[in-house]
Amino acid sequence: MAMHTRRATLTPKVLSYSGLAVVLLIVLIPYGYIALTAFKPAEEIFDVRWLPRVWSLDAWRYAIEFEQFHVYIYNSMIAGLGAAVLALCVAVPGAYVFGRKQFRGKDVMFYIIVMALLFPFVLLVVPFTILWVKIGLYDTMPGLWLAYQVFIIPFAIWILRAYFAELPRFLEECAMVYGCTAFKAFWRVMLPLAKPIITSLMFLAFLVGWNDFLFSNMLTTGQGPRTASVIIYVSAVGGERVEWDVLMVMTLMAGIPPVLLYILAQGQFLKTFAVRSY
Amino acid sequence: MAENIGIRVHNLRKTFQRGRVQACRNVNLQLAEGALMVLLGPSGCGKTTTLRCIAGLEQPDNDDAIWVKGRNITRLQPKDRNLAFVFQDTALFPHLSIRRNISFGLDMHKTYGRSERRRRVNEVAELLHVEDLLERKPHEVSGGQAQRVALGRAIVMEPDAFLLDEPLANLDAALRVEMRTEIKRIQKHLGITTIFVTHDQEEALSLGDVIAVMRDGEVQQVGTSHEIYHYPVNFFVATFIGSPPLNCLPCHVQTDNGALNLASQAFRLPLEAAGGTASLRDHGEIMLGIRPESIAIAPERPDTVAARVSLIEPLGSRTIVILEAEGVELRALVQGETSVREGEAVHLRLDLGRAFFFDNAGNRL
Structure with a gap:
């Protein structure tokens, strides 16, 4: 009985947190890319990768x-x-x-x-x-x-x-x-x-x-x-x-x-x- | 008058919407220092407007309307009047603690130093049994407690007068009765002139040293509970006061062989029984008003009225018997229980000596 109720409340929690996580990622991914691109040297701008090869403060x-x-x-x-x-x-x-x-x-x-x-x-x-x-x-x-x-x-x-x-x-x-x-x-x-x-x-x-x-x-x-x-x-x-x-x-x-x-x-x-x- | 006058309202006129609505036509009240007056009347009779004019929340039309302790304060700002007003809605300041709410008036005037203000708040809180609530916010206390705090905020100012505008109207019945007693106790204890507005006649009768009954912006009668109840000046006061309500019967006065008789649809009674009724001789059609407790169920006699019991309403200590006599409905109030049953034919003795007679205009004869 106890197990049953716990599972019943757990499932909606998991679902809502995964939903929120998706929304959060949609918002954060562009910002993350902006932040990382700001530290790339000019020649790396068009490389499709997240982390810069060389961290640069030129920009x-x-x-x-x-x-x-x-x-x-x-x-x-x-x-x-x-x-x-x-x-x-x-x-x-x-x-x-x-x-x-x-x-x-x-x-x-x-x-x-x-x-x-x-x-x-x-x-x-x-x-x-x-x-x-x-x-x-x-x-x-x-x-x-x-x-x-x-x-x-x-x-x-x-x-x-x-x-x-x-x-x-x-x-x-x-x-x-x-x-x-x-x-x-x-x-x-x-x-x-x-x-x-x-x-x-x-x-x-x-x-x-x-x-x-x-x-x-x-x-x-x-x-x-x-x-x-x-x-x-x-x-x-x-x-x-x-x-x-x-x-x-x-x-x-x-x-x-x-x-x-x-x-x-x-x-x-x-x-x-x-x-x-x- | 030997006593000092606490509050005097003189020919108060107050109109709204450029004279189109007359809230107070010509209100005159006089209240001894330390007394408690209740303004009683149906809603819209101008009692709250009168109180608001005294507090300065409304401006009267005439310049010499409001006097407190012999001083004309008609055009003073509310803050300069030293009167404390308690509203129907508690109107505590939601962002301040109970302590700051009570000391609000003191904090604004700053007559006293910090520690003195604190001492006074503690004293008042103790008087009202809210000393444990001082650090709470208004939304953390109950309705009754909030109204006590509102009273405390008024008391702590040591004002020239308390003005209470239906302060108990939003409380439940039991609490209302309890607070009523408490207000009266505190008022006697502090001896501060008080005006209490209400539309609840029971509250008015139980509270007031003096009751002023108002209707349509005018004072109808001023008197003690006893006077208002037993000697109403007119039909309105007589019917407005009393529960169960006054029995009203249209009658006419007849003279048979020099004897005065009162005749109605339901009965014909000799008027000699009632003292001081000679003046009735000149009036044809009159209205008889008789309190339910002045009607008794009695053995048949020449001066009794035949009726049938239509309903019985037991109230515990008393019983209301609703009767029907020739199409006229009457209410009788009987002490304790009654032996009569619904549908039973009975005889009634009307105590005309304690009845009221009114002319067509509603004036007492």
Whole structure:
């Protein structure tokens, strides 16, 4: 009997782990090949084998010393962080008001904001470029931050509003009776409660800036705050031949920071999805 | 008035949607310092709005509506009123421990030093028997415990008054009765002016030093449990209070040879038995209200009413007998068990001396 039940629970476990392993391999194999190719000397690039015959740092040296790729990584970092901070400054108070306060025209305003998400923002790139040149935001970092908000803010308000709306009734009023101003009630009670989801949104907003190619490509020049993703594209299609080893180095360098950030903020993300009970 | 006035609500008007909805028409209340008043009324009668106006969570239409200890606080911010509000939903702060929840008000005002605040929280926690829960989070305590903590958060502030908005409504029946007693005990112990809002008449009658019955944004009657129950000012108060409910019978007053008689579909009774009924002479159609305990099953006499027992509802210590007399349904409340059976023909003695008479407008005669 005991054997029987053990086997019954064991089989689904084995199956689910093998399933997960397959998925994991699908994800990891390309990354593994990228990582190993980054250490191959130029003449080995087209050899179909996993490990390099000679381990070489030439591609890394080239990417950093000649292409100055770390500068663009830094640009991407600033673009992502700025986009995230700016988005939260607008979206958190905005979502709070939409989620918890009553005022005239609230629903109409909210739907107009969310409708912005439905608009294909590829179509905005050209008008943005013209406008940015006119008002002096072209080829500047604040110009990039602002451009990203077209997508980030509606999305963030949409997600955050639902979260704020679900928090227990009377919380702010209670805080106000016990000594808070309306703003302090928001700051001391509502904001701490929304911390996990704000962290998650901040990460997503950062990724928008970090991964963006479209705006960065159109709104910046080689002399300006060009981001890493554009440089990767340029080096892939720019010259007479593609320097695959350098491209792999850049891909690795651009891929690692978000992973590190994710690991750092992981605890907060888990809280976002954990069952809440009040 | 010799006593100091704790809270005074003066001609309170509160309208919503630009005057289209009148929540409070003209509310006047006066409460001695240290007293416990219950605001009682059906839902939508304006009792919660009145309480929220006192707390500053709603703004009254008139500028001189709310006075606490002789000070007009109508336009003060909630945080500056030194009143403690306990909500129907417990509204504990989910991200703070029970200790931080209780000390929230103290932490915001910072009147006291850290160790003093800690001492006060411990003291209150002991009073409410939640001292073992202090380091837990709100989701780790039960509903009753959470409501105790909410009370503790109010008590620790040493406010000028407690404002309790149906604090027991979300608790189960047994716990509700227990907490009711506890609230009354704590209120007496601390001597803090308290307003308690409820729609539960049993809760109101058992708790309040004074009960204010409200309807449609107006106070109908203010009085002790005894006064409200035995001397209601109008038909609404008389029917709203009492369980099983008041028996109501449309009647008319007749004069036969100078003798006053009360006639209805079911009976015709001499009115001399009831004292102070001379004023009834001028009224034709009136409404008779008689409490179930004022109807007794009795041997047949000229002044008894014939009826048939249609149902018996035993409640243990008392029994409700539902009777039918000429198409009129009456409820009688009998102590203990009853010997009558369903379907049996009986005679009823109506104690008209303890009955109420109302005119067409519902005013007590």
